[in-house]
Amino acid sequence: MKNAFLLLKANRIMRQDILGKRKYFFYGGIILMFIGMAMVFIGFLSGKDSPDDFGSSIVFLIQLQFFLIMIFTSDGFIILKNGIGQANQKIEDIRNYFFHLPFEFSDFIIAGLISFWQIFLLSTLVSGVYYAVSLFFEIGEKNKGLVVLASILSCVAYVFFLCAFLIGAFCKKHAWKAVNAIYVLSFVLFIAGIFLMGFFEGQITFAEKLSPLCSPAGFLLLLSPVPLSALAVWILLKVCKKGAWYNA
């Protein structure tokens, strides 16, 4: 775990290198996120907002912002670029930067997981931004379609993300098999989530909407990365343990 955090520190240099001007989106997003969160709670606590609006907005934004943040944040972006396996100079640069540093393959996997959850937590916070906007334009409960869209986006996002950090900078042959297995699992969960979302949408109460943990659909969609991540780590540490940094 300690090594994984060290790796993330080492990754900060690469982050600056790769992100370039995109970092302004990242920092801008964080600032907006905190402003939005403050507005959410001020609005909710002052009683101007209905509890239902609050709940559905939270569910929506947790998922939508997850995707957006993943695109613009550093570690996810880097690992995603790696994972796609583009044979470009930038990928070579990433590998050249990392391979002689004192990290193992497993450190990268754990670091990938950590950065994944960092992003997930960030996205939860950013949900406030949407809520603030929804308060302003009086949307929210009327936009159930967006909730489903957001679910799709978030599913696609974390599938991409998992694939990315699994394949990682290393492109292990076995990792591809693991990724394929996880991709199928993710897809099954995604379809199940969408069905459940539609089935329960008309029936859920405020309590269920308020927290994704209380909504079966939200629960499934939002927490499915947990078993998937665990599965990914298990497979990779079993199959690829002590593996080289990448296959040539």
Add this chain to the structure above:
Amino acid sequence: MGEKNKMYNMALEVSNLSKKFDGFSLSNISFKIEKGSIMGFIGENGAGKTTTMKLILNAFERDGGEIKVFGLDNIQNEREIKQKIGYAADEDCLCIGSTLGAHAKAYAKIFKNWDEKLFKKYVELWNLPLKKKLTDFSKGMKMKAMLALAFARRPELLLLDEPAAGLDPVARIELLDILRDFVADGERSVLISSHITSDLDKAADYITLIIDGEIAESEPLDILEEKYALISGSIDDLRGKEYELVGVRKGEMTFDALVLREKLKLFPGVAVHTPNLENILTFSIWGRRERRRKA
């Protein structure tokens, strides 16, 4: 672990290492580096020098063989070993969009033996800007930056892949002096690849010659120089005996050739010289090419 390390006088042991790529393979290469020594690693471009170094760092998955660094398997003990290895290469191992200062800051956290004073010493010696982006560094400056970062890790084994590439003559001579000081305590070692064989003539204790992914020689430099002789003479002196040569370069009437000293008696009347490293490298490669062409 301390006791275990004491038993090993070897900094690096590469045994029967093999790796296949499309169109190239490293075939069962073996060599050893003793603690306190500098090994020059020479060969043509694409002979397998960089691949070998990357295999030592577990950057590629090896197909066979074994690599031990200070008696420890390089895969089973990857983290521990990489803490002890300093690496600098001709290709960029830095994030060029970032600064040298940012690298030093990160390395200080990553490497247990990081020596900030030493880093600053090299930064001052080579006049390296800490806050300038590495994209704005010249090739030579980038190499100096990598060397400063490698030395400041206080490694026990230095892997230097073409460090002389892009360095000005002053920096090259300084580097040789630094390397000699580096190994002076008898505990630290260097594996250095270079095409500038005159540098290795001055600095290396051992030479490993790799040709087409195979080790042709791995000997102490003085033994290697004693093993061969450079001969020159008339083409007629070669008649029927060319196969006894390691390698030959022929003109219309004369020739220069590398031969094992023990076979000198087969060539009476030729002029005999002591070969330098460049002679051994080039004639070995020419000889192998010729034999491959005939086969």
